[in-house]
Amino acid sequence: MKTIENSKVIYKFKPELEPVEKVQRGEIFKVLTNDCFYGQITSEDQLLDNIDYSKINPATGPIYIEGAEPGDILKISIIKIKPASTGVAITVPNEGALGKRATKSLTMILNIEDGYCDFNGIKLPIKPMIGVIGVATKKDEEQDTATPWKHGGNMDTTDICQGSTLYLPVNQQGALLALGDCHAIMGDGEICFTGCEIAAEVTLKTEVIKNKSIEWPLVETSDYTMVVASGETIDEAIESATEQAVDHMMKGLNITWEEAYILASLTLDIKISQIVDPKKTVRGAIPKYLLSTEQLINSI
Amino acid sequence: MKTIENSKVIYKFKPELEPVEKVQRGEIFKVLTNDCFYGQITSEDQLLDNIDYSKINPATGPIYIEGAEPGDILKISIIKIKPASTGVAITVPNEGALGKRATKSLTMILNIEDGYCDFNGIKLPIKPMIGVIGVATKKDEEQDTATPWKHGGNMDTTDICQGSTLYLPVNQQGALLALGDCHAIMGDGEICFTGCEIAAEVTLKTEVIKNKSIEWPLVETSDYTMVVASGETIDEAIESATEQAVDHMMKGLNITWEEAYILASLTLDIKISQIVDPKKTVRGAIPKYLLSTEQLINSI
Known part of the structure; x- marks a missing residue:
């Protein structure tokens, strides 16, 4: 199985990127990823002010998928995410939803074993997920890897996890x-x-859906097809996710826009992904009992 | 079983309200509720511009719970919600998350039967919930029934449903x-x-937890204890829900505030309740595997 090493990283999603590996449609391959600090935090005594900030959020790749062309959809099956044996979690003053109350720094190195993360003796069941995943951007657009947008990027979405399928615009x-x-x-x-x-x-399989385009990424779980949209504010992200979800429901179910808007009010779950990155991310979750992901994509 | 008729309604939660019924602690009783339009929409030809707006969001009650005093928590077990056989759903121009795109009105009368809502032939599995539920407000505070706040009110939270337990400040x-x-x-x-x-x-059982006070309502489901907080903006609601959740985790688990803040980042799910009422509502969902609802309340 091809393995892409974690020394091969980018910090920006751009239109032009030099691929480090090529894979075929349907090929299963492995990607080794770094943590968001590029492994710079190795002790609980370390604070964030003594690390190299140019090395934040490295993304392993880019990987060239044969047959993927602009105007297609890249379908990425997340087969497995095998976590390292330790993780890092940090709070620093003024950061996060309670930044005003956060006055002290704390760095925690957490052991991960047998499906649990050990938080000072409290066992947390892990659910490994991919924070940053994306593709080359459109002409004249450039996004650093810390930012989520239409190409994917730092979506920090818990459902981009083992067993899920991600759809990105090519x-x-x-x-x-x-x-x-x-x-x-x-x-x-x-x-x-x-x-x-x-x-x-991370073990992935990539396929290409020809001549179908989506504005925002989609993630498919066992129960939902979710539009993953980002914006300067949560409200803006919600509006974008809802707009694309209502359009999918209208086309996929062949109903009027007003019917789809009401149906979305009854069945679409707006879920928060993250509220702490340069742009905020939400997902609009369309239940699969209404419309399968395949039907949804076929109707585009 | 005592039954409170749906002709006995209020439109404002105030400090002083005339009770229409008294129940004992632990008593099971039934409350008949109106829809949010007080039954004024009976045909799909009706639009919202020809109804009496003074009769929007009637709340049946108030019900006096013996033994409940200021500084206690009212615990409300939602035993059953039996829906009427039809429901109403409406879109009108300029309303909702996609108000800018909503140009036409549509009124739908939907049949409800055997656990499903029939949406033009699409069967939607129902999950009946209570939109407005609250108690008398603090001195000098008054909230109309359309507004969610610390007393409860129009929280429009899907988890305030059959099988859940709601905790409101008295x-x-x-x-x-x-x-x-x-x-x-x-x-x-x-x-x-x-x-x-x-x-x-609606069939309820109310109990009183003496000498424990909460700032925001809590709702207990099978997996979570959720802080239900509202604000002028979603961001403000998220900050309030997170702040109370982190405090509960700190006290309930006997850890520092910084540890609780990190633990919340790893385990607390911020969930959107509604984004369309006069104030917006979210819930901060604390997993019960970390801390049971009973432990959480005992630690207040």
């Missing part, structure tokens, strides 16, 4: 996929600004 | 509980501004 030949910033466990919101930050070994 | 002698605005089904967000609006028959 903007450039070969898509040019890169990923990193995995978390062993994170709550919806990521309220203090870190999850349990880990290096990981 | 501000006045007897608590003075009132409720209405049930929905057969609603998505988190209530994005077009209505759920499937129904009259209902």
Whole structure:
């Protein structure tokens, strides 16, 4: 199985990126990812003020997917996320949802074993997820890896996890996929600004859906197809996620826009992904009992 | 079993309210509620511009709970919500998350049968919930029934449903509980501004937890204890919910504030309740595997 090493990283999603590996459609491959600090935090005595900030949020790649062309959708099955044996979680003054109350720094190194993260003796069941995953951007657009947007990026979405399938718009030949910033466990919101930050070994399968385009990423779980949208504010992200979700419901179910808007009010769950990155991210979760992901994509 | 008729309604939660019924601690009783339009919408030809707006969001009650005094917590077990056989859902121009795109009105009368809501042939599994439920407010405070706040009110929270337990602060002698605005089904967000609006028959049991006070309502589900907080903006609601949740985790688990802040970042799920009422509502969901609701309340 091809393995992409975690020394091959990018810090920006751009239109032009030099691929470090090529994979075929349907090929299963492994990506080794760094934690969001590029492994710079190794002790609980370390604070964030003595690390190299140019090395935050490295994404391993880019990976060229044969046959992916602009105007297609890249379908990424997340087969496995194997976490490292330790993770890092940090609070620093003025950061996160309660920044005003956060006055002291605290760095925690957390052991991960047998499916649990040990938080000072409290066992937390892990649910490993990918924080940063994205593709090359459109012409004249550039996003650092800390920012979530239409190409993916730092979506910090708990449902981008083992067993889920992510759909990203292809903007450039070969898509040019890169990923990193995995978390062993994170709550919806990521309220203090870190999850349990880990290096990981991620096993993926990529396929290409030809000639179908989406504006925002989609993530498919066992029960939902979710539109993952970001914005300067949570309200802006909610509006974008809702707009695309209502359009999918209208087209997929062949109903009027007003019917789809009401149906979304009855069935669409707006879920918070994160509120601490340069842009905020939410997901609009469309139940699969209404419309399967395949039906939804076919109707685009 | 005592039954409170749905002709006995209030439109404001105030410090002083005339009770229409008294119940004992631990007594099981029934409350008949109106839909949020007080039954004024009976045909799909009706639009919202020809109804009496002074009769929006009637709450049945107030009910005096013996033994409830200011500084206590009122514990309300939601034993059953039996929906009416039809519901109403409406979109009108300029309303909801996509108000800018909503240009046409649509009124739908939806049949409810055998656990499903029939949406033009699409069967939606119902999950009946209480939209408005609250108690008399503090001195000098008055809230109309359309508004969610610390006393409860129009929280429009999908988890305030059959099988859940709601905890409200007691501000006045007897608590003075009132409720209405049930929905057969609603998505988190209530994005077009209505759920499937129904009259209902609600069976409750109320108990009193003496000398424990909470700032915001709590709702207990099978997996979570959730802080239900509201604010002028979603951000403000998130900050309030997070602040109370982190405090509960700190006290309940006997850890420092910084540890609790990090632990919340790893485990607390911020969930959207509604984004369309005069104030917005979210819930901060604390997993019960960390801390049971009983432990949480005991630690206050």
